Amino acid sequence: MAAGVASRLLLVAPTPREAAAVRTSTVCGAGPRATEAVDAMLRVAPRDLVVIAGVCGGLDPSLAPGSLILCRRAVNEHGDERIPERALFEQARRAFRARRLPFVSSSLLTVDAPVVSRAQKTALWNRHGAAGVDMETWGVIEAAAAHGVPWLAVRVVLDPASAALPPSLHTWSGEPDADVLRRVLRRPFEWPSYARLALQARSALRTLAAVSPQLSALSYRLEEPINLSAVTAR
Amino acid sequence: MGIPIRQAMAVSGYLLKQKLKGNKRYPLVLMLEPLYRCNLACSGCGKIQHPEPVLNTYLSPEECWAAAEECGAPVVSIAGGEPLVHPQIAEIVAGLIERRKFVYLCTNAILLERSLPNLTPSPYLTISVHMDGLRDLHDAMVDRAGVFDKAVSAIREAKRLGFRVSTNTTVFADSKPEQVRDLFNFLVDDLDVDGMMVSPGYDYPKAPNQDVFLKRPQMIETFRSILSFPERKRWRFFHTPLFLDFLQGKQAMQCTAWGNPTRSVLGWQRPCYLIGDGYVPTFRQLIEETEWDRYGYGRDARCTNCMAHCGYEATAVTATMASPLEGIRAGIGTMVGRNA
Secondary structure: OOOOOOOOEEEEEOOHHHHHHOOOOOEOOOOOHHHHHHHHHHHHOOOOEEEEEEEEEEOOOOOOOOOEEEEEEEEEOOOOEEOOOHHHHHHHHHHHHHOOOOEEEEEEEEOOOOOOOHHHHHHHHHHHOEEEEEOOHHHHHHHHHHOOOOEEEEEEEEEOOOOOOOHHHOOOOOOOHHHHHHHHHOOHHHHHHHHHHHHHHHHHHHHHHHHHHHHHHHHHHOOOOOOHHHOOOO | OOOOHHHHHHHHHHHHHHHHHOOOOOOOEEEEOOOOOOOOOOOOOOOOOOOHHHHOOOOOHHHHHHHHHHHOOOEEEEOOOOHHHOOOHHHHHHHHHHOOOEEEEEEOOOOHHHHHHHOOOOOOEEEEEEOOOOHHHHHHHOOOOOHHHHHHHHHHHHHHOOOEEEEEEEEOOOOOHHHHHHHHHHHHHHOOOOEEEEEEOOOOOOOOOHHHOOOHHHHHHHHHHHOOOHHHHHOOEOOOHHHHHHHOOOOOOOOOHHHOOEEEOOEEEEEOOOOEEEEEOOHHHHHHHOOHHHOOOOOOHHHOOOOOHHHHHHHHHHHHHHOHHHHHHHHHHHHHOOOO
16 A cells, blocks of 8 residues: 555445445445455455444443444454554544544454343453444454555444343344344344334434545545554554 | 531532533532642652642632632542642631532641641531551551551541541552451541542552552452452442442443543643643633543543542442432432441
């Protein structure tokens, strides 16, 4: 990647619904499959910048559903961390501020399985200090880094730190909505939880949609040289 | 007795008023630092490393009262520096009480016995004495022999004269849970203090000894040990139960930096009592121009190992007000004088 204006942006989202919100057609899949998907995409068509956008579980208890998180540090369960390229990060920050989008810049934690209970969320918050938790960011970043491509991650809180996920989502690994719906219909006692989650999802997707123009514009605004040495692993 | 009912009611009323007004950010405790000058040089302190001209600058009583009125917080904690070094401290305290502020006069107690005749006991005044351990540990932490004995003597005298006395304990890496337990037992059983405050030390970059600070996971472990001793039932804390849960890692919280705004001789300190990213001349500027979302655990590296009550007690108080169950739990604690 040379210094100058980046023009080839790969904007990915884990699910079709998140992709629709950020107005991209590139769905990388949920969970570990996102890594392979992004790796394959970068092999087929080299890019200058990878951005992952989607929803996440909230760990920072001050963040309500729909809160926007700009990743300043990505971390996995083992404590490995990666930092986005500074110029990109600052540019996104400036763009969000210019649009008066409320956001926090914080850490994002990637885990292998859904984080479902309040106790789990509290423990992860205490341990990692990450504002949000998801199942793809780290993998997508790894794939981008393997290709020498700078990255940026943006997440919006779906379920806040104070909320547990419905039990039938505890084993969720990115199945289509129809499969989830079938499971939910068999468990009427979970319907209130799903109703709440649906409202939270609406709020989260609305925020994703609001930030979408800023994300798409990133690739065309990059005017500073990208310093890949800033992308580090512990 | 835990947090006095009068104070609990006043703070609850104040919070309710803020909610009704729709205020998003409002102060709970004004951290007033009328001077940075201190008569000790504790190993974990990052407040006294200012140049001489700053150390020689004191806020006037009028400036202190104006700060209290400008910010409007119902509670004022006078810190420093050592407030009792200030020649007009009694006047400052009296003026704040006149304005119906609940005053916590923080002190290392070296000058306390000498200052007591100038102060008047009041339900609005609590003398908060810094106590980090029993004799050996405390004197080591403040780096001077004899301070513990002076503090104990001053607490006894203050109690005899009818003052409300609380203590403020900072837990450092050197503090063993058993030592903290012994200290709390001593403070409650022998000195009969009205309440205790406890907080992990903040890793001030300027502090002379960086080895004394705990990292966040250690803090949680240490507080779990301290608060699981059976004697805990007797300890009277000036904290909400939620804050004590937070210290033990049972409750997730984000810092409320604007809850305890700091007015020092340099101005209104941005963003909080522990981090100094500059000063502004007015409280309004502090609240309106500070990028609050940039600060907090996970957001700023300097907040990584901070679990101090000046950042998180305001969060706990707000959460307590928002939850009927927590409200009842805190209310019971206030009524029976212990934390549920």
